[in-house]
Amino acid sequence: MNVKRTRPMTVGELSRRTGVPVKTLREYTDLGLIYTLGRSPANYRLFTADALWCVRWIGELRGLGLTVAEIRELTTAYLERTGQPFGPALAERLEAARERLRARIATAEQSLARIDAFEKTHRADLADAGGSGDCWAGDPRGGNIRA
Secondary structure, X not given: OOOOOOOOEEHHHHHHHHOOOXXXXXXXXXOOOOOOOEEOOOOOEEEOOHHHHHHHXXXXXXXXXXXXXXXXXXXXXXXXXXXXXXXXXXXXXXXXXXXXXXXXXXXXXXXXXXXHHHHXXXXXXHHOOXXXXXXXXXXXXXXXXXX
């Protein structure tokens, strides 16, 4: 990628250009996920246009369900150039993200089933505009429901 070199950006400029909060960019920088120039004489973090690519790549991976820890592991392995190909490591992390997503979907489907069962059991109560149905039986306040 041939990136046109421009003047260094501060973390605030990088935030404005990427839409990522400054706090998050600082975290990513501290974890070594974003290329930096170091700091200015006034101690501001300085970034080149390469940081824009880093932030976009992190966003892409986060959007695919990878955790920041997984991205850090991948980044560390890539930068250490251990001789291991990057693709299989990324594929392994994507499969882990897929499994986490499947688990969340299963949990959401269970919640939907509980809602369906509750509505089926209390259909008449839910349709009762007076709100005096059996679904509130056992209310220690005597069934006096106040908003």
